[in-house]
Amino acid sequence: MKKVLLFIAISISLVSCDKKEAPGVKEFKTAYVDTQELMKEYNETKDLEAKYKGQAAEKGRQLEAEINRFKQEAASFQSNAQANGQEWAQKKGAELQRREQQLAQAQQGLQMQLQQESGKEMDSLVKGVKKFIKDYGKQKGYDYIYGTGDAASVLYAKDSYDITKEMIKLLNEKYKSAPKAEDEKK
Numbered sequence: 046m047k048k049v050l051l052f053i054a055i056s057i058s059l060v061s062c063d064k065k066e067a068p069g070v071k072e073f074k075t076a077y078v079d080t081q082e083l084m085k086e087y088n089e090t091k092d093l094e095a096k097y098k099g100q101a102a103e104k105g106r107q108l109e110a111e112i113n114r115f116k117q118e119a120a121s122f123q124s125n126a127q128a129n130g131q132e133w134a135q136k137k138g139a140e141l142q143r144r145e146q147q148l149a150q151a152q153q154g155l156q157m158q159l160q161q162e163s164g165k166e167m168d169s170l171v172k173g174v175k176k177f178i179k180d181y182g183k184q185k186g187y188d189y190i191y192g193t194g195d196a197a198s199v200l201y202a203k204d205s206y207d208i209t210k211e212m213i214k215l216l217n218e219k220y221k222s223a224p225k226a227e228d229e230k231k
Contacts, residue, residue, distance in 0.1 A: 073188035078178060079209040081194030086213045089170055089220045097163040104155055108148070115144055177216060 084090050119141055126134040182190045190208070 074186055075189045075191065076182075076187055076206045076208040077191040077193055078212050079194050079207065080192045082209050083174070083194075083212055083216075084171075086217075087174070087220070088217045090167075093163065093166055093170060097159055101155075101159055104159075108152055108155060111151075112148055115141070115148060118144075174216065177219070178212060181212070181215070 122134075122137055122141060126137070129137075178190055181187075
C-alpha cells in the first residue's frame with residue numbers, strides 16, 4: 046500500500062513538472078508602454094498644450110495691461126499723496142488696495158479656469174489613449190500591456206517588450222487623419 050501511494054505521488058510530481066504536456070498552461074503575450082514618453086511625443090498632447098499656452102498668453106496680456114495701469118496709478122499715488130493731503134491719500138490708498146486684491150483674484154481665477162478646461166480635455170485624451178491601447182492589445186493578441194513612467198506598474202521588462210514607439214507612431218497617424226475641431230466647424 047505504501048509503495049502504491051509513493052508511486053502515485055512520484056507520478057503526479059513528474060507530470061506536474063512537465064510543463065510541455067500540462068494542460069491549460071500557456072505563455073502570455075505581453076508588452077509595455079512608457080506612458081510618460083507616449084504622452085510627451087503624442088502630437089495631440091503637444092497641440093493641446095500649445096492651445097492652452099496660447100490661451101494663457103492671450104488672456105494674460107489682457108490682465109497684464111490692467112496690472113500695468115494699476116502700477117502706474119500706484120506710482121502716481123506716491124507723488125500725489127503729499128500734494129492732495131492725508132484724507133485723499135487714505136481714500137485713494139484703500140481704493141488701490143481693493144483694485145490690487147481684485148487683480149490678484151482675477152489672475153488666480155484665470156489660472157484656475159485654464160487648469161479646469163485643460164484638465165477636462167487632457168482627461169478625455171487619456172481615456173482615448175487607453176481605449177486605443179486596449180483595442181490594439183485585443184487586435185494584436187496581447188494578454189497584458191503594462192504601463193511604465195511616472196506611475197510605474199512595471200519594475201523591469203526586457204526592451205524587446207517595449208511597444209511605446211509603435212504606439213506613438215500609430216496614435217500620431219490616427220490623430221493626423223482625424224478631422225480637426227476647426228475643420229468640423231467650417
